[in-house]
Amino acid sequence: xxxxxxxxxxxxxxxxxxIASVLIFALIPLVLSFFYKPVYKASSHMRILLHETQxxxxxxxxxxxxxxxxxxxxxxxxxxxxxxxxxxxLKQVIAALGIKDKQGRPVNPGKFLVxxxxxxxxxxxxxxxxxxxxxxxxxxxxxxxxPKRAEEIxxxxxxxxxxxxxxxxxxxxxxxxxxxxxxxxxxxEELGRVERKRYELLKANSLVDITTELDQVLKQHYSYVDxxxxxxxxxxxxxxxxxxxxxxxxxxxxxxxxxxVIERNPxxxxxxxxxxxxxxxxxxxxxxxxxxxxEIVTTRKQIEELRQAIHEEIDRLLSNETFSRNSYYTDLEKxxxxxxxxxxxxxxxxEVLRKLxxxxxxxxxxxxxxxxxxxxxxxxxxxxxTEYSSIIKGLVxxxxxxxxxxxxxxxxxxxxxxxxxxxHFPNRKKFLALSVFLGLTxxxxxxxxxxxSDKSLRDLAEAGRLLPSRPLLGxxxxxxxxxxxxxxxxxxxxxxxxxxxxxxxNIISGAAALTGGKLPRxxxxxxxxxxxxxxxxxxxxxxxxxxQGKRVFFFNISSRExxxxxxxxxxxxAVKGFPLxxxxxESGVPGLSVLDFRRETGIGSAALVEDLAEQxxxxxxxxxxxDSDALSTSNDSLFxxxxxxxxxxxxxxxxxxxxxxxxxxxxLGGPGSKVAVLVNRI
Numbered sequence: 001x002x003x004x005x006x007x008x009x010x011x012x013x014x015x016x017x018x019i020a021s022v023l024i025f026a027l028i029p030l031v032l033s034f035f036y037k038p039v040y041k042a043s044s045h046m047r048i049l050l051h052e053t054q055x056x057x058x059x060x061x062x063x064x065x066x067x068x069x070x071x072x073x074x075x076x077x078x079x080x081x082x083x084x085x086x087x088x089x090l091k092q093v094i095a096a097l098g099i100k101d102k103q104g105r106p107v108n109p110g111k112f113l114v115x116x117x118x119x120x121x122x123x124x125x126x127x128x129x130x131x132x133x134x135x136x137x138x139x140x141x142x143x144x145x146x147p148k149r150a151e152e153i154x155x156x157x158x159x160x161x162x163x164x165x166x167x168x169x170x171x172x173x174x175x176x177x178x179x180x181x182x183x184x185x186x187x188x189e190e191l192g193r194v195e196r197k198r199y200e201l202l203k204a205n206s207l208v209d210i211t212t213e214l215d216q217v218l219k220q221h222y223s224y225v226d227x228x229x230x231x232x233x234x235x236x237x238x239x240x241x242x243x244x245x246x247x248x249x250x251x252x253x254x255x256x257x258x259x260x261v262i263e264r265n266p267x268x269x270x271x272x273x274x275x276x277x278x279x280x281x282x283x284x285x286x287x288x289x290x291x292x293x294x295e296i297v298t299t300r301k302q303i304e305e306l307r308q309a310i311h312e313e314i315d316r317l318l319s320n321e322t323f324s325r326n327s328y329y330t331d332l333e334k335x336x337x338x339x340x341x342x343x344x345x346x347x348x349x350x351e352v353l354r355k356l357x358x359x360x361x362x363x364x365x366x367x368x369x370x371x372x373x374x375x376x377x378x379x380x381x382x383x384x385x386t387e388y389s390s391i392i393k394g395l396v397x398x399x400x401x402x403x404x405x406x407x408x409x410x411x412x413x414x415x416x417x418x419x420x421x422x423x424h425f426p427n428r429k430k431f432l433a434l435s436v437f438l439g440l441t442x443x444x445x446x447x448x449x450x451x452x453s454d455k456s457l458r459d460l461a462e463a464g465r466l467l468p469s470r471p472l473l474g475x476x477x478x479x480x481x482x483x484x485x486x487x488x489x490x491x492x493x494x495x496x497x498x499x500x501x502x503x504x505x506n507i508i509s510g511a512a513a514l515t516g517g518k519l520p521r522x523x524x525x526x527x528x529x530x531x532x533x534x535x536x537x538x539x540x541x542x543x544x545x546x547x548q549g550k551r552v553f554f555f556n557i558s559s560r561e562x563x564x565x566x567x568x569x570x571x572x573x574a575v576k577g578f579p580l581x582x583x584x585x586e587s588g589v590p591g592l593s594v595l596d597f598r599r600e601t602g603i604g605s606a607a608l609v610e611d612l613a614e615q616x617x618x619x620x621x622x623x624x625x626x627d628s629d630a631l632s633t634s635n636d637s638l639f640x641x642x643x644x645x646x647x648x649x650x651x652x653x654x655x656x657x658x659x660x661x662x663x664x665x666x667x668l669g670g671p672g673s674k675v676a677v678l679v680n681r682i
Contacts, residue, residue: 013654018447021446022439025438026435026439027435036121039144040145040423040424042142042150042151042415043140043141043415044142044158045137045411045412046161046162046409046411047136047409048137089157090157091106091109093156093157094109097152099125112125112126114126114128124143127142128141140154142154143424151415151417151420162411173402177395177399180398181395187387187391191388194377195381198381275306276348278303278306280352281299282300503540504543507540508544510676511676514674515674519623520674521645522616522626523644524626524637525538525541525625525678526630526647526648526664528677529632530632532651532680535556543589545623547589552621553594555624555625557629593621606628626640632664646676647676648675649675653681
């Protein structure tokens, strides 16, 4: 049998228990709801900004002042729920509205909370809190016996909570203000110390602005380096020009003579020295001044005038020569001397520039050390200044916060009694649906509990595992007709059904197998416990054997009420020579003789007939079917089992515990005895 089939079978057998559970759990609460005073519900809504929370400030304040975010929505819900249920705010509502308990005392805030609708069975006024779908809107629900009263409770609770929340917010701001003021005093002291340290360092190094002055020195240094590089290139170009001019002069002897005359001229030498001095002066000034500076321009003019004077002196000297000259020779002489003068100027300028570069390098190194110290001080001062400004700003904001209300809690709407049209509790439709569900749940739970605790024989396979040494005879299930229509079925009609007759032959075949393949002449039916259908099973077998042409004696020694007539005494404890045949009568089935021992003879026990076994052996019957009480109620079964060729212990399917079966089998004999278990499903 599959699990589903087994479950359906369990439900079929326990359907009355399930129906009773549904009726009890569904009808009783529904009936009680008609006598319950209705409770009305009023709701106010508040919005809690979870992701963009900001305090209310005047229009001219910055947008992000007081902004903060919640990281965990569940924590927000729990926090605000706890605050809404705070006894302080609830006490204000209870006191303001005069809500009292049955003793006339103010209601306990904890008992004023309504956790679910079923708690309204025990209280008719209270508040509850719930989160609307978005998660940012909280619904504050008030319950009372009238819509107007529910509205008053809801609105009073909202007002009380908003005021409490503002107080909590201000208290936090006051604590922060105190801590920030203490930190501000310490920051002022630290800033003063850093500023004094910086001033003393600049003063010791004769500096005003280390960064600006260092930039100027760097700029001057690199300008000197550029001038030195440019001067070097000019020297190379001058040397090249000088070599070319000297090569030309060597080819013209006349020029060599005039050259010596010019070199020995003291006036030209004096002009050369003045030009070199002026060029050195210009080189020094270029580190700080541009080429367009008036002093440099004036000096350039002086140099040009000295060059012109040298040219004029050369013209004068060459004009006294005895040989004739053309303009080419004159220009060549001028170029020669200009080049020589330029080389001397360039060399002098290079020396000056190198000295200036070394001077700027020394100054830079000294200023770099000071700069590093100043930068360290500036970083410390910047960090302190940033924190100082933040604290000042925070203190200003806190002053504003103490005068404002937080905007992350906004009342969206207050409760309105005019919108309440019907009672909220009890809702009979919900009651009925929930009650039916609970009834079904409890019904199935009871069925499963009963099945779990049921230790009876459930199926042949289970019995075979528990009783491996005992033969088992199983009967097919026979259901009575008219089970649902309420019409019963007579005993005779039941005996005529095909499945009942097949069940009888199943028993006969099992009994024959028990005795080695031959039908036992005496077969005892006894029960593992009372009311397991022993008599029915025995009579079915006896009747079927008679119908098949056997001469059958149905010997019923089970308990029956003994008929007592006035003046008639019970038989003696031991009856000798008691004739059984005298009490046997023929039934309506041909070949079937019946004796209801106790009812017909008035003897309380078959064991009182001493020669009972001998009389049964001498009777002219093909088969004797004996029916006795359960072993737990009568020892007649033990007595009859002594002379019966086979014993069938009848157990009710899904009714007889395995412990009872094992106990009876233990009394009737060991595993080798001819005893089998008959599972009755009729």
